[in-house]
Amino acid sequence: xxxxxxxxxxxxxxxxxxxxxxxxxxxxxxxxxxxxxxxxxxxxxxxxxxxxxxxxxxxxxxxxxxxxxxxxxxxxxxxxxxxxxxxxxxxxxxxxxxxxxxxxxxxxxxxxxxxxxxx
Amino acid sequence: xxxxxxxxxxxxxxxxxxxxxxxxxxxxxxxxxxxxxxxxxxxxxxxxxxxxxxxxxxxxxxxxxxxxxxxxxxxxxxxxxxxxxxxxxxxxxxxxxxxxxxxxxxxxxxxxxxxx
Numbered sequence: 702x703x704x705x706x707x708x709x710x711x712x713x714x715x716x717x718x719x720x721x722x723x724x725x726x727x728x729x730x731x732x733x734x735x736x737x738x739x740x741x742x743x744x745x746x747x748x749x750x751x752x753x754x755x756x757x758x759x760x761x762x763x764x765x766x767x768x769x770x771x772x773x774x775x776x777x778x779x780x781x782x783x784x785x786x787x788x789x790x791x792x793x794x795x796x797x798x799x800x801x802x803x804x805x806x807x808x809x810x811x812x813x814x815x816x817x818x819x820x
Numbered sequence: 821x822x823x824x825x826x827x828x829x830x831x832x833x834x835x836x837x838x839x840x841x842x843x844x845x846x847x848x849x850x851x852x853x854x855x856x857x858x859x860x861x862x863x864x865x866x867x868x869x870x871x872x873x874x875x876x877x878x879x880x881x882x883x884x885x886x887x888x889x890x891x892x893x894x895x896x897x898x899x900x901x902x903x904x905x906x907x908x909x910x911x912x913x914x915x916x917x918x919x920x921x922x923x924x925x926x927x928x929x930x931x932x933x934x935x936x
Contacts, residue, residue, distance in 0.1 A: 705863065734922040743824065743926040744864075744909070757923070792863065796922060808854075809922050811863030 703727075705812035707793050713818045714783055722778045722815045724793030732796045734809065735768060735778050739789040747791075750776065783819045790814040822847045822914055826927035833900055834935050841895040841930045843910030848888050851918040855884050855895050856909040858929065864909065868895070872915075900934045907931045 706725040714720050726733050735747040746760040750770045761767070765783075770776040780787055794809040823846045833839050843853070852871045856864040868877045868884040870893070876885040883896040897904060911924040 732922060741928070743928040744911075744924075746923055746925075749923060794864075794922060808866050808869060809864075809924075811856075811865075813861060813863045 705793055705795055705810050707791075707812035707815050709815055710813065711816045711818075713820065715820050716785060717782055719779065719781045720783055720817060722780075722791050722817070724776045724778070724795075724812060726774065726776070726793070726795030727810055728774075730795035730797055730810070731773065733770060733776050734794045735776070736792040736794065737762075737789045738792060738814070744792065747778070780817075783817075785819050788817055788819045790816045822850075822912065822925050824910060824912055824925050824927035826908075826910055826930050828930060829928065830931040830933070832933040832935060835900060835902060837900050837934075838896070838898050839900055839932075841897070841908050841910075841932070843893040843895070843927055845891045845893075845912050845925075847914065848891055849915040850888065850912045851915050852913045853884075853886055853893050854911045854913075854924070855882075855893075856911065858907040858909055867908075897932075900932075902934045902936050905932055905934050 708723045731752045733750040736744045737747055738744045748768045749757040765781045768778045792811055792814045794811045796809050825844045827842050850872055854869045855867045857867050858864050868879055870877045870884055870886040881898040886893045907929040909926055909929045911926045913924055917923040
């Protein structure tokens with residue numbers, strides 16, 4: 702697609718429910734990132750996928766959070782047994798590749814985000 | 821641990837003013853620094869990327885500088901317009917993650933309002 706697409710744009714759920722957030726990156730982008738933006742805080746890195754390599758899960762805050770990327774394209778972020786502190790905007794970004802150099806290939810394109818509210 | 825701070829948190833200026841947004845980081849071992857713009861309900865848009873070996877980058881009315889040794893970057897906006905109203909985020913890529921170009925560490929942003 703022309704940009705990074707995320708769905709749903711807004712999700713309200715009850716504490717304890719599971720939620721799935723979807724990210725459809727730009728076609729051909731091999732790197733995909735999930736970030737979380739909580740009220741009053743900066744963006745927080747969650748997880749990173751690069752091609753067929755094992756994902757870097759170092760930013761996931763707890764084992765209630767997981768993500769997968771199927772076929773090297775669409776990614777789903779799953780939050781199990783949601784808590785009120787999970788309320789945030791979840792942003793997905795993709796880039797052509799990761800690596801060094803001054804080329805624009807490393808510049809991230811962000812989606813509009815999924816706003817999650819846990820009641 | 822790398823920390824990125826942006827001051828002020830919010831700024832309101834009249835149209836036409838030149839302004840400077842500040843970003844500071846605690847660890848100078850960075851690979852690059854980026855400035856992003858975030859509009860309400862929209863994703864982030866990359867404005868300027870400065871590699872660690874560079875001192876500044878320019879795009880139109882925007883100029884970003886980097887002083888790695890002092891841990892500072894500034895974003896200069898010339899002749900501000902109401903359309904510049906948005907939140908501006910600064911992010912650094914630590915050297916440790918040089919080959920993982922998206923593992924950025926973000927500041928909390930400066931919310932800019934340009935009044936007509």
